[in-house]
Amino acid sequence: VSGCSKSETTSNAGGDSSQGAQAAKTPEASSGAGCSLETYGAPKLDLKNAVVGFSQSEKEANPFRIAETQSIKDEAKKIGVKKLLTTNAQSQLSKQISDIQDMLSQGAQFLIIAPLNSDGLEPALKAAAAKKVPVLTIDRKVNSTACKDYVAFLGSDFVEQGKRAADAMIKATGGKGKVAILLGASGNNVTTDRTKGFVDQIKAEAPGIEIVAQQTGEFARDKGQQVMEQLIQSKPEITAVYAENDEMGLGAVTALKAAGKKPGKDVKIVSVDGTRNAVQALVNGEYNAVIESNPRFGPLAFATAQKFYGGEEIPENVIITDRAYDETNAEASLGGAY
Amino acid sequence: MNETTPAPAAPAAPAPAVPRTDTPGGKGPRPAAASEPGTRARVAELLQRQGVLAVLLTVVIAASFIYPTFASLDNARGITIQASFLAVVALGMTMVIITGGIDLSVGSVFALGGVLAAWASQYGFLAALLVPLVACGAIGLLNGLLIARGNMAPFIVTLATLLGARGLLLAITDEGATTYLVPKDSAFGELGQGSVWGFGYPILVALVLFGAGGLVLQRTSFGQTLFAVGGSSDAATLMGLPVARTKILVYTLSGLLAGLAGALNAARLSSGVTIVGVGMELDAISAVVIGGTLLIGGAGSISGTLWGVLLLAVIQNLINQIGSLNSSYQSVVSGGFLIVVVVAQRYLARSRRST
Amino acid sequence: MAPPEAVPQAPEAAASTASPVLEARSVSKRFPGVVALDDVSFSLRAGETHALVGENGAGKSTLIKVLTGVYRPDGGDLRMAGRPVRFARPFEAQQAGISTIYQEVNLVPLMSVARNIFLGREPRNRFGLIDFARMHRETTELLDGFGVRVDPRRPLHTLGIGTQQMVALARAVSVNAQVVIMDEPTSSLEPREVETLFRVIENLRGQGIAVLYVSHRMDELYRICDRVTVLRDGRHIHTGDLADLDRMQLVSMMLGRDMAEVRRSGVTSFAAEGHEAARTPVLTATGLSSRHHLHDVSLSLYAGEVLGLGGLLGSGRSETAKALSGALHLDAGELTVDGTALNRLTPAAAIRAGISLLPEDRKAEGIVPGLSVRENIVLAAMPRLSRAGVVSRAKQDRIVDIFMKRLRIKASSPEQKVGELSGGNQQKVLLARWLCLEPKVLLLDEPTRGIDVGAKAEVQSLIDDLAREGLAVLLISSDIEELIEGADRIVVLRGGAVAGELAGDDVAEDRLLEVLADHAPAPEDKSPAAQEDPR
Amino acid sequence: MTQAAVSPPVEPAQPAEPGKPARSTGPLARLRDPAWYQEYGVYVAVAVVLLFNALFTDHFMTADNFRTQLVQVAPIVIVALGMALVIGTEGVDLSVGSTMALAAAFLPLYLGYGLVPALVVSLLAGAVVGAVNGTLVSLIGLQPIVATLALFVGGRGLALVMADGQLKQIVNPDLLSLGTGSFLGVPLVVWIAGVLAVAVAFLVQRTTFGRQIVAVGGNRSAAALAGLPVKRVLIGVYVLCGVLAALAGVLATARLTASDPSSLGTLMELSAITAVVVGGTPLNGGSIRVLGTVAGALLMQLLRATLVKHDLPDSTAQIAQAAIIIAAVYVARERRSR
Ligand SMILES: Nc1ncnc2c1ncn2[C@@H]1O[C@H](COP(=O)(O)OP(=O)(O)OP(=O)(O)O)[C@@H](O)[C@H]1O
Ligand SMILES: Nc1ncnc2c1ncn2[C@@H]1O[C@H](COP(=O)(O)OP(=O)(O)OP(=O)(O)O)[C@@H](O)[C@H]1O
Ligand SMILES: O[C@@H]1[C@H](O)[C@H](O)CO[C@H]1O
Ligand SMILES: [Mg+2]
Ligand SMILES: [Mg+2]
Secondary structure (H helix, E strand, C coil), rough: CCCCCCCCCCCCCCCCCCCCHCEEECHHHHHCCCCCCHHHHHCCCCHHHHHEEEEECCCCCCCHHHHHHHHHHHHHHEEEEECCEEEEECCCCCHHHHHHHHHHHCCCEEEEECCHHHHHCCHHHHHHHCCCCCEEEECCCCCCCCCCECCEEECCCCHHHHHHHHHHHHHCCCCCCEEEEEECCCCCCCHHHHHHHHHHHHHHHHEEEEEEEEEEEECCHHHHHHHHHHHHCCCCCCCCCEEHHHHHHHHHHHHHCCCCCCCCCEEEEEEEEECHHHHHHHHHCCCCCCCCCCCCCCHHHHHHHHHHHHCEEEECCCEEEECCEEEECHHHHHHCCC | CCCCCCCCCCCCCCCCCCCCCCCCCCCCCCHHHCCCCCCCHHHHHHHHHHHHHHHHHHHHHHHHCCCCCCCCHHHHHHHHHHHHHHHHHHHHHHHHHHHHCCCCHHHHHHHHHHHHHHHHHHHHHHHHHHHHHHHHHHHHHHHHHHHCCCCCHHHHHHHHHHHHHHHHHHHHHHCCCCCCCCCCHHHHHHHHHCCCCCCCCEEEEEEEHEHHHHEHHHHHHHHHHHHHHHHHHHHHHHHCCCCCHHHHHHHHEEEHHHHHHHHHHHHHEECCCCCCCCCCHHHHHHHHHHCCCCCCCCCHHHHHHHHHHHHHHHHHHHHHHHCCCCCCHHHHHHHHHHHHHHHHHHHHHHHHCCC | CCCCCCCCCHHHHHHHHEEEEEEEEEEEEEEECEEEEEEEEEEEECCCCCEECCCCCCCCHHHHHHCCCCCCEEEEEEECCCCEEEECCHHHHHHHEEEECCCCCCCCCCEEHHHHHHHHCCECCCCCCCCCHHHHHHHHHHHHHCCCCCCCCCCCHHHHHHHHHHHHHHHHCCCCCCEEEECCCCCCHHHHHHHHHHHHHHHHHHCCCCCEEEEECHHHHHCCCCCCEECCEEEEEEEEEHHCCCCCHHHHHHHHHCCCHHHHCCCCCCCCCCCCCCCEEEEEEEEEECCEEEEEEEEECCCHHHHHHHHHHHHEEEEEEEHHCCCCCCCCCEEEEEEEECCCCCCHHHHHHHHEEECHHHHHHHHCCEEHHHHHCCCCCCHHHHECCCEEEHHHHHHHHHHHHHCCCCCCCCCCHHHHHHHHHHHHHHHHHHHHCCCCCEEEECCCCCCCCHHHHHHHHHHHHHHHCCEEEEEECCHHHHHHHHCCCEEEEEEEEEEEEEEHCCCCCCHHHHHHHCCCCCCCCCCHHHHCCCC | CCCCHHCCCCCCCCCCCCCCCCCCCHHHHHHCHHHEEEEEEHHHHHHHHHHHHHHHCCCCCCHHHHHHHHHHHHHHHHHHHHHHHHHHHCCCCCHHHHHHHHHHHHHHHHHHHHHHHHHHHHHHHHHHHHHHHHHHHHCCCCCHHHHHHHHHHHHHHHHHHHHCCCCCCCCCCHHHHHHCCEECEEEEEHHHHHHHHHHHHHHHHHHHHHHHHHHHHHHHHHHHHCCCCCCHHHHHHHHHHHHHHHHHHHHHHHHHHEEECCCCCCCCHHHHHHHHHHCCCCCCCCCCCHHHHHHHHHHHHHHHHHHCCCCCCCHHHHHHHHHHHHHHHHHHCCCCCC
């Protein structure tokens, strides 16, 4: 019953520093029976001689995606995988489905998928299952049946990230103030989860904090900046900003600075991701906290795959531990940011 | 399926408005060429009419040699099922563009259709189809009314409904937080997931719709009126054709088809995913234009659109076959591919003018 | 072509007994800045052919558009057979039995001839689908009746303007109608086609169908019309039997000028004596060839002369003119102006060399409808009227003012959009565009098409003057009289090749017709020889 | 020849008669005239939105807020000016957003040589994109929407390739001051957009090139027969549009203080086209309304600002935007005289 996923600190991803590596939290006891090669019904495979496919969801155009893809590629090389197929769905769900199908018809024997969305990948997962190709999903979780449609999920808990951001916010503001939320892209479940975690936690823990605005910044820096510029004018009473990713948070910093306010002091800023730029802002004192969302899935993913083929049982959810950065550890952790 | 457009000699680019240098507003070829039949001429004729088909075949044949995994039944199934949804949307778009209009709202309407279908699927098969069709048809109707009766530019009207439909979708999904699921093993789910010889039902639906669309376009008064409206809206009015009614109908049809495609997609994904359909309008428009339909209206063909859709799907598949490109290079390659394809098609079309 | 209610009466009887089939009572129509129709009443009787005349911009086309539901009148009402009617759209007028050929050919250029003729009433097979075989067959039959032989599958825009006009006629007449309205149907037709048209009208009259006929050609009116209505400046001036008026009276009514003034002008306004041409040609074309269009056409133009270009429909006159102005791709041939050969032949190069072409198709190749009269006039001359790329309004205004006066262009102001002008005034604007370039060679393709008697006379004497001032003029005209009287010399084309040249005393109608008829198979000639397209 | 140019009758051009004024011209009568709305509808709409905000939005009628709105709208205006020219030729340019990204990507690569070389290179990149578009449209004869679609897709890819997918922080003080500096209390970017608007208006109204653009858009065959250099005009227009888009990319980058080719300018093509069309320029060419375009951009900007300031959720905001676009265009629609 027990997991197999404790000691995942074997290596680091981008080669940055050992600080950046992912670590799996102990899976919750409730995660139930793990998934074995036998129960899943896949043929035995030596990864070294295998064709592995990786389906990336969004363009490698933000630090998270760049680090994620790079880490998979590096680890595949390190292990000596025969051939790694990579595709990028360019944020289109239909493309991700066909990407996966394309890789299957190109002979992929094991798949790592970074899903664009929790729902909707069913046809692709079915196609893989029909060919008895095991699938590991990373980063975002899919709403399908583990050990049937896919082997297991590795990644963060986005609701939890929102919750931790709320805690950091409470700490930074002393539990009082008016907060604006810069939402991620509409309709995206990362947005939904990070909002839910944050809002619920604030409600439960900090009655003194009022959420006065929730506007989308579409996960992009310039949109975040533009929304912030509007809010500075219309809601000058805002004392804190929660940005659902670092890019929007950094956009808010620029907007605040241009308006003659001191980000990190006049207006507290907390965001999620842990990119180098955000941690640097923390070092500069223009930021208050960053909740990490660690993209370096390569080592953990391949290690999990090897365990799976080694006959071990893999728990349904391998939740990784995300770190948190604040003034106290920013400088020291800068090397581990991506 | 139809092959002829009303303007077999019309060049694939803005013909009447954009003459080649040689003859500004010049007259086309005389019919003399027709009196010398021969295989060569006939092949040329076919190529001219179906420049896209020629390009598509060339690409497919070349790809089959280069990538052994390309020419598999499996791959064909994958490409066609993926293309089928865009195809249904592009079918409506073709008709709209033939009237000289454009429908930018299809991507949002597609997504809305899917969400509504997934939501309604809990009430049974019929509801799952009817609800999205009614709602999406209504959006199309609104487009048509504003364009035909309100005399507003199609581009801007449908741009507004692109926003509006997306907003509606967010409103009914709690800002995208709720994803409605299609009940497992429902008849509606089967519509999206079932297949014949591995070819999914949506492919068959698309084919049937294209057959019907071809007939409507080429062999009915409505179809002729579409060409007339696009060829010269004023002339069509003066000839006593029901121009406004035709426009209203064609946008309604486009809305219906986008909604249907969305519903089929939801059935396939077994959920009403909110993030689909973004930018789909551009894919549909490219497929239509690559298929030889003139954006200024008045000439075009349904079959061309089908080849256009397939060509786009094949290009995407090929980029995956290349395998190791990162996402940025993928964009560069598909942009480059697009240029090559349209220029090639353009030159094929031009060679017909000089014969 | 059978009318719904055939009234096989003699025209006079029909005209006197029947109540008006179509009637307009005190209709008015205003456009921004213009009153196009001012309290105009008008009635059309069954079986009559009724002429509607007036200067350019008098309101003829507007009246027709009001009668057929294109425009909603600002005041007044319409009646059919005594009952009030309102047409919200042309469709409704057609349903009511009014069939119209509008002034600008209004068909769909990209669609085939057959589709154009049958649009909206396509023959169906038993599955309810369009029966193309039948449609093509019927088209061929129908057009045969009009003496036009053309592949029904051919896209309309590949036909010459004249043929397009015949197609429009065929469409209009093949609908069962009680009223057929024709707005300048003959302006782009050949004499022979005009005859065909008259036979058709005769036929309609015999069937008791009322015809409303607009034309600027007086002789036509007198040949076929029973009654006439004169409009001037949007007002109704006169209605009565045509036989009661002589030409002079009619013209003076149209122009609102007195008879003496009108009498001075003859049939055409060309001076009787010819011009003094220079010895050396300004423009020499040798061996112009363009696949399917021209075959080894050579001609020379001398300063100070008017060279006529004769030929039947599709003989290549327009193509020749285009070739001379760099607007037609040539496979072979050479063009020299004042002894220097033009090597890269484009419209711009031709214009720089002093060659200007007034194109035949005003709508497609002439006007820029959304731009003002002023801008349309200066379009080609713009570089000359600007300094360092900045246009000089003062210079423009001067030119525009001169030409609006000289050609008597009727517009509410130089800033009015050309698209809103009457057909004849659009033509004058185009003439102004080319004249203000001060060209050496002026190629005029149907310059007087659609312009009224007064303006036509002006244009003709203008051509005369221009030649006298030393300009070389090439004149293409379907109006044989105009060609004969205007030209010093005539080159006759046939099948895209030069078939002969008339000079001196040979420039006469009978000689021209001789050369034209010589070995040209008449289009309506259905002998096997004629079926062979010589090209 | 000729007497034409010589004879000097100096009477004023007489509006050749029977032009009885058919319109009454009181200030109130004007409000009932549809043609008036067609001409001035967009300005009325701007006024209405301003009035609404003056009444119902806190902190709206302040200099700071107007400055924010103008700064945000400046890049859109600049792109829309180029777009208006292209639309005037009956074309459209979908690649403007990608061109902005491309210009942004070039900046950090050449800033080492100083602001001016970097600027030149960026603008040149825009010119090259425009030249490619113009060539495809005029020489090859492609339909503008497909011709520019290729660079819409490929241009951003190219930008990302050059930037290695990375967002790069801008530190060059000259460039930054371009984004944040002001002159006489008005931000530099606003000056630039304003001057360009005047310049483009002058170009359209008073230069041969401008009038040729309109003629080519109004009737291409006629323009060609009148000896206008149709191809040169078309290429020129697309090059101008490309350069303006590149400039907008540079200014947006300066304001963002970072070069972000992945998200800079996304959906800009739609914003620009909307501004042009809402401003009263018909999409089928032959007429260009420069001032209307500026007003159109401003209208959309104020609209977005209003929605953000009232903290409407994305769903409502999008529906409201749709409704208002339709209303504005409906009022200003062309009414057929019948
Ligand atoms: N759509 C329009 N908008 C504005 N003015 C118009 C419009 N149509 C016609 N006019 C004006 O109405 C007047 C009458 O024009 P109309 O076309 O009826 O003349 P016409 O008698 O047919 O002349 P022609 O013999 O030249 O064809 C003209 O002054 C013309 O400029
Ligand atoms: N017998 C015919 N019936 C119908 N169309 C014809 C016929 N002969 C030629 N045509 C078409 O008419 C067009 C007119 O040709 P072109 O312009 O060279 O002739 P044109 O002598 O100027 O005649 P037009 O009076 O039409 O100006 C040609 O392109 C040809 O396709
Ligand atoms: O966690 C990642 C990052 O936050 C990124 O910014 C958006 O996608 C999410 O999956
Ligand atoms: Mg008229
Ligand atoms: Mg001709």
